[in-house]
Amino acid sequence: MTVAAQLAGQMQALADDLVEDYVEHCRMHGNSWTDIGAALGVSRQAVQQRFHAPHKRYGPDSMTDDLRQAMVHVKQAAVHHRNNYIGTEHLLWGLTAEDNGATRLLQATGLSPEAVHRSVGTRLSMGASQAAERIAWTPYSRKAIALAEARSEQSGSARIDCDDLLIGLAGVGRGVAADVLAEAGFDADAVDPSPADA
Numbered sequence: 001m002t003v004a005a006q007l008a009g010q011m012q013a014l015a016d017d018l019v020e021d022y023v024e025h026c027r028m029h030g031n032s033w034t035d036i037g038a039a040l041g042v043s044r045q046a047v048q049q050r051f052h053a054p055h056k057r058y059g060p061d062s063m064t065d066d067l068r069q070a071m072v073h074v075k076q077a078a079v080h081h082r083n084n085y086i087g088t089e090h091l092l093w094g095l096t097a098e099d100n101g102a103t104r105l106l107q108a109t110g111l112s113p114e115a116v117h118r119s120v121g122t123r124l125s126m127g128a129s130q131a132a133e134r135i136a137w138t139p140y141s142r143k144a145i146a147l148a149e150a151r152s153e154q155s156g157s158a159r160i161d162c163d164d165l166l167i168g169l170a171g172v173g174r175g176v177a178a179d180v181l182a183e184a185g186f187d188a189d190a191v192d193p194s195p196a197d198a
Contacts, residue, residue: 058160064161086135086141106184119180120180152164
């Protein structure tokens with residue numbers, strides 16, 4: 001019974017994430033809140049209240065120099081592939097584009113940053129969007145940076161670094177980056193145990 005309850009909770013969380021992802025996709029493609037509410041069987045007001053929470057912005061001052069440089073690669077990957085979103089795959093690709101705390105953490109666990117970079121590169125798909133100055137982050141990407149921020153604060157740092165975001169991507173547990181890292185054998189818990197585990 002306990003296992004069934006846990007599985008049900010995980011499936012509900014996954015279903016909620018899926019709906020949130022599609023709502024964001026619809027908004028980015030010009031669908032109105034009224035249209036989205038009608039599709040979900042609720043009012044425009046109800047759907048706005050549920051999904052229109054303001055998202056925290058992470059400016060350059062909240063990131064280390066290395067992470068700011070990685071973000072240049074992240075945006076280049078999205079623009080080059082004509083994607084109008086920043087997914088976890090773009091984040092992982094940018095983090096592994098050159099030497100930084102994320103690539104050193106991968107090396108410390110016996111993994112090849114170059115192999116991870118190649119692997120995630122095969123998951124980047126070509127879209128049909130025009131390049132935009134500001135590209136929206138997907139829900140999984142926002143969760144990853146929130147986890148990264150919490151990790152950096154826990155370690156007493158005022159700025160998020162590349163290794164924080166790598167741990168955040170693995171910590172989300174879903175999305176392309178988490179899949180690539182899991183397939184490579186990266187275990188975030190082994191290199192970064194939570195305080196409860198310590």
